[in-house]
Amino acid sequence: MAEFLQLVFSGLTVGAVYALVALGFTLIYNASDVINFAQGDFVMIGGMGTVFLAAAGIALPLAALMAIVAAVIVGLLLHRLAIEPARGASPVALIMITIGASIFIKGVAQLVFDKQFHSLPAFSGDAPIALGGATLLPQSLWVMGVALALFVALYLFLEKTLLGKALRATAANRLAARLVGVNVTIILALAFGVSAAIGAIAGVVVTPITLTRYDVGTLFALKGFAAAMVGGMGHPLGAVVGGLLIGLLEAFGAGYISSTYKDAVAFVVILLVLFFLPRGLFGGRTVERV
Amino acid sequence: MLGRLLRARYATLFLLAAIMIAVPYLAPSAFYLRVAAVVWVFALAALGLTILMGYAGQVSLGHAGFLGLGGYAVAIGPARFGLDPVLCLFLGAALAGALAFLVGRPILRLKGYYLAIATLGFGVILALVFHSESDWTGGPDGMAVARVTVFGTRLAGAATWYWVTAGALLIGAFLALNIEASPTGRALKALHDSEVAAAGAGIDVGRKKLAAFVIGAIYAAFAGGLLAAMNGLITPDAASFMHSIELVAMVIIGGLGSVLGAVVGAAFLVVLPQALTVLQEYEQAVLGLLIMVFMIFLPAGIVPTLRKWLLERLS
Amino acid sequence: MGTTVSRRWALRAVALAAFMTSAAFAADPVKIGSVVSATGPAAFLGDPEAKTLKLYVEELNKKGGLLGRPVELVLYDDGGDANKARTFATRLIEDDKVVAMVGGTTTGTTMAMIPVFEDAKIPFISLAGAIEIVEPMRAFVFKTPHTDKTACQKIFEDMKAKGITKIGMISGTDGFGKSMRNQCLKVIGEYGITVLADENYGATDSDMTPQLNKIKNTAGIQAVLNPGFGQGPAIVTRNYAQLGIALPLYESHGVASKSYVELAGPAAEGVRLPAPALLVVDKLPADDRQKAIGSAYKAAYEKATGQPVSTFGGYGFDGIQILTQAIARAKSTDPQKIRDAIEATKDYVGVTGIYTMSPTDHLGLGTDSFRMLQIKGGDWVMEAK
CATH class of the missing domain: 3.40.50.2300 (Response regulator)
Known part of the structure; x- marks a missing residue:
């Protein structure tokens, strides 16, 4: 039982990170149909930015805030300078642009920062909390808490605010949204900005656990994308469930099956899920438009 | 005249052959032949994706897995079973085709990004097997490939491999052009535009997609086998997610659905890093920037845009 | 107007710089190649290696270069990709015409490059760990890191x-x-x-x-x-x-x-x-033979990069030092003579250990080059023997 609980803790911590990245994917996808492969790099900017600003003598909370703002600026620039000028291009071309952006951001990051791994001090110390024979780091609670808070905030934003409704309207039908007076350009910029913020916040809270480096974004993008897809692309709840599911699968895969093949365990389950639910867990059964 | 040439089916082939003959005369050293050979190999793999993505409109983010499979076939066959490396090249391609046939059925029911993640997962699993089964594959540091002997001559040196890979690509391009013009190719293009409409027109969508997937896998495996034999080594990195992305990037940058586009895209991503070494630390940033700039200004890819421009100028 | 003036000045500055370098180093440079994984998953190892090599060659040229000639380091980053490493190896030999090579961050990239150097008969000092690099022996391949x-x-x-x-x-x-x-x-x-x-x-x-x-x-x-x-x-x-x-x-x-x-x-x-002793160089007794060289490297590296010294950079340091000393001893840039001189490396005191190579040993380090360390109070402490 203690072992099981330990694996659950591990899976939920890692899964919460994936969920946060997946939420970022979801938001941009909803607004623009684009899979933003630079999403993971926002996580890196959040983490690395905070590390270097803190090292420059800025207090940690302020450093984190500045890093998040920096990521939002990068997100807005990505939209303004790369996505917006390519308006009308096919989704594959847009995805290619985000892949180029991801390479570019990594290239700049290794110049601005460095190529070493870095860490941040845990927000509430390193003393593990004992729970039912297993242990949990306080930082894990931070990660899960922040993931939950961001999910709720995003949900409320999308469901309850006018701006959020405009964003969903844009996602559903861009032309119709434009006809009823939604400024699609601003909505898209908003999606990129908020996604960048979510990614960067994730980066700040997970760096004390996972460590960070200029190129950690690739892995986060890979896992976050998988999480968003298994949950059902475009569904915030799906993103969270998908992220936690992959995190738990990896933990149980490593704990009970084979630590060498834990990633394979996760992907086999993803393939099985998609086999039975071709649009992910929460994707429903939309019929393809002719 | 030029306009007719641009529209002729085998114009691509002649252009490609002309370039292949010209390069050795222009190359100042064998290094340039080596780079060109790498371009030909990756172009071959990208051609497979062109058939899958460009003709049939199906994305694969796990294509490097087949590349790796072909590479390991050429490494493992001779080392563990004493088979002839050239035979293994074909065995690897056959194996990749068979595997694609098996996994293709369930996977290809998925659409769009769901297909992307499924193929990605498949590629990751393959890469993980190559990485982990050290007894067979040599593990993360890879496995040496015995030097290839054909009719008593050992294939070694950049010049030799230049011609071997160029020949392979030429054959691959010839076949791809024929597939494009065949009824299957036309059916694939129809389902690219709309699966529902294609099905309505009596096309067996599932079978055609599967055919494209299998052909794409065979191309990639063949390229992987050549790469491994040329390098004398195969590492699990060849099958990695990043290489799958790279193959997709080649197809899109060069021009989706264009045979010449696959070659241009491969050249773009193989030659550019070599050219950018003068920038040292700025290399990666500039590479990323160039990919973005090209996609923003040539969203349809280099070759189709250029072709369209030429045709407009001529008419 | 303003641009033309500044451009003319820039041209003059370039010409002057070119003149000064040619005055200082009349001869052709000695070209040493390197392919390391300065980015990618092995950047942790490759980055300090690249920095060390650049630093070393810079210092060497300040001191007058090698055989009265300047040294030119041709450095490429393979990103940890074996296929790229192989292409760069070909480039070093065919295009840059280097006389020797120090590099190969990972065992995978090293193994991909070995045939290229063996075929061209150019000495290659690898910075990767695995024992397969020097066992079986290859005529032109050496390595500096301890084996695992x-x-x-x-x-x-x-x-x-x-x-x-x-x-x-x-x-x-x-x-x-x-x-x-x-x-x-x-x-x-x-x-x-x-x-x-x-x-x-x-x-x-x-x-x-x-x-x-x-x-x-x-x-x-x-x-x-x-x-x-x-x-x-x-x-x-x-x-x-x-x-x-x-x-x-x-x-x-x-x-x-x-x-x-x-x-x-x-x-x-x-x-x-x-x-290796490098990590505890401050705590080594004064009579330890590695103390001087280790302290000097550590100080120079940390001053130039602002990052703590690592054993990986140290492998690069020993690699290029063994190579340049061999070139000096050979009094030639003929790759065959350099190879012979590297193989004759005897009692070279490096930052990683003390090397004595031979025709049957292209590494030349024993277990005694390792020290058992323990971490205490956030610092390395040598275990009492």
């Missing part, structure tokens, strides 16, 4: 001395971790030690509690060994503390860098590992 086998032997010697006979292992699945795991399993029998739990983790994993939990729940384990490099061991160390495992933890020479201690934080307290 010697690291295993050093660790097992220490365990044996402490009466440890049953251990758990948790290894990285990257090239370094996997190769070391295999080497350790090969020699472990000689020390009467058995492995009761053998776990793995991926190089980019961010949580190893599931694997460590299994080790924790395996009865009879007296110590844990973690072959790996990069951020993995730092996370293993933290998770180890999180789970409250009280057994001794042994790390490998792959973490022998101050950044490991910083990343792992207080959890690193008490960790043991084999490492």
